[in-house]
Amino acid sequence: MDTGLPNAAGVSRYAQLAQELRQRIVGGEWAAGAAIPAETELAERFGVALGTVRQAVAMLAAEGIVQRVHGKGTFVTQGLSGPSLLRFFRFRGPTDEPPTARVHRCQTVRLRAAEALALGQQTGDAALRVKRVRLLAGRPVLAEDLLLPLARFEALRALPTREWEDLLYPMLARLCGVTVARANDELSFGHLDAATAALLDLPEGAPAIRVDRQAFDLGGHCIELRTTWGDATAFHYSAEMR
C-alpha cells in the first residue's frame, strides 16, 4: 500500500483506508455487531501508522457505521432500532413503554419513476407497499406507509401481516440481512385524509405532521421510503444551530 507518493488522486491515506474498511463492512467481511480488527493489527495489515488508522476509524465512527468502545474494541453498528420516528412527537402516557405496530395491508406494487430513482431501482420494478399503524399503550399514534424494493426484501413477501414485528429494522436485519445505518427525515405539515384519520382516531382534516423518510443501508443505498403521519398537536422537535 505504500506507494511512496504523497497520496493517490489527491485523496488522503486515511480516507482511502476508511473507504477500504467501509467496503469490507458492507461486503459482510465483518458482520453487524461484530468487532473489526484492533487498530494495531489494521495498521500492520495495511502498512500505515497507528494514527492514520485512528483517523480512518474516526471517519467511520462519525458516519455511524462503526462504534468504538474503550477497552473492548470497534464494532460494526447494529443499525437503527426503529421507534425513532416517535422522537418527533410527545405523546402522553407511560413513556417508557415501547411502541407496537399493526400491519393493515401489504401488497406488491410497481415503482413509479420518482420512487425508483430514490431507491436506485428501475421504473416498474416490484416493491412492497405496507400500511401500518404504530401504537403506544394500545392507542394509535402514527400512521405509516412503507415502500420496500422487492429485490432486497423478497423474504417479506410471504410473511403474514400478523407476523411482522413491532420494530421494522431489526426484522429487516434478521430476515433480509439488511442493516439500516442512517435515515433522512423530511418534515412538513398537512391535513389527514379520511382513511388516515380513521386509523388514528382523529377527525378528518385534522392538522398533522408528515414525515417523509429515506433509510439507507451500510453501503449508503436507499432501501426504504416511508411516509408517516402523526397528530400535529403532539409534534415536538429540538434542533441545534451553530
Next chain:
Amino acid sequence: MDTGLPNAAGVSRYAQLAQELRQRIVGGEWAAGAAIPAETELAERFGVALGTVRQAVAMLAAEGIVQRVHGKGTFVTQGLSGPSLLRFFRFRGPTDEPPTARVHRCQTVRLRAAEALALGQQTGDAALRVKRVRLLAGRPVLAEDLLLPLARFEALRALPTREWEDLLYPMLARLCGVTVARANDELSFGHLDAATAALLDLPEGAPAIRVDRQAFDLGGHCIELRTTWGDATAFHYSAEMR
C-alpha cells in the same frame, strides 16, 4: 504546564488546553473574526506537542466557536448571522432575497421566574421585550417575540424601533459586543391568535409552527429567548438520523 503527571483530575491535556483557549476567546483576548495564534506557536507557548494542540482546536471547531481555514489560520467564529429561522420554512418567491425585519414594539419588562432561570438572571430583573415581523419580498412571513436581558443589552434600550437592523445577531455583535455562537430551537405546533394572525396576513386560528429559541454566546450563556410563529403550510425541515 508539563506536570509530569499523566493528566490532572482525569482530564486530558487537550481538553484542558481547549478549556484554556475557550476562556481566552470568551474573555476577548482574541476578538470575533480574528485569528488565534498558529498551532505551532500554541504548542510552544503551552508546552505541548502539535498533535495535542490540533486535538484541542478540533474540539473548539466542533463546538462551533472557532473555524479552521487551510493555509490561512484558525479564526474565532463571527457568530450566527440571523436569517436562520427561515430554514424551517419554505416560502415562495425569489429565494435569494434576504429577509427584512420591522420592529413593532420594544418595551422594558421584568423577568418571570422561568425566563430568568433560562437567561441566568434573577427573577424580576429588567429585560427588553421586542415584537417584530420578518418579511420576505415585503410580505410578512414570521412573527417574533424576543426577550433580551437588559444587563447585556443596555445599548439597545435607547435605540428607536426604526433603527433596528434586519439581522439581530450582527447588530448585537456591533452594538453590544455579544457574539451568538449557538442556538437551540424547539419546534411545536399551534394556532395563531388574532393579533399574530393579523401581523402575518393569515386568518385567526390558522395552523402555525412555533419555534422557541434559546441563543447562546461564546461562553455558553443564554442571552436571548425568542418565540417565532410561521405558517404551518410553509413548514419544512430535514433531519438526519444515525
Next chain:
DNA sequence: GAGTGGTCTAGACCACATC
C-alpha cells in the same frame, strides 16, 4: 496480565494562501 482503544510526543513533509 493481556488486549483494546485513548492520549501524547517529536519530528517530517504536503497542500493551500499570501506576499
Next chain:
DNA sequence: ATGTGGTCTAGACCACTCA
C-alpha cells in the same frame, strides 16, 4: 519565500475491559 493548517510516522505510555 514564508506561514498556515493537513497528513503521516514510529513509538511511548495511560485507561479501560475481561478472563
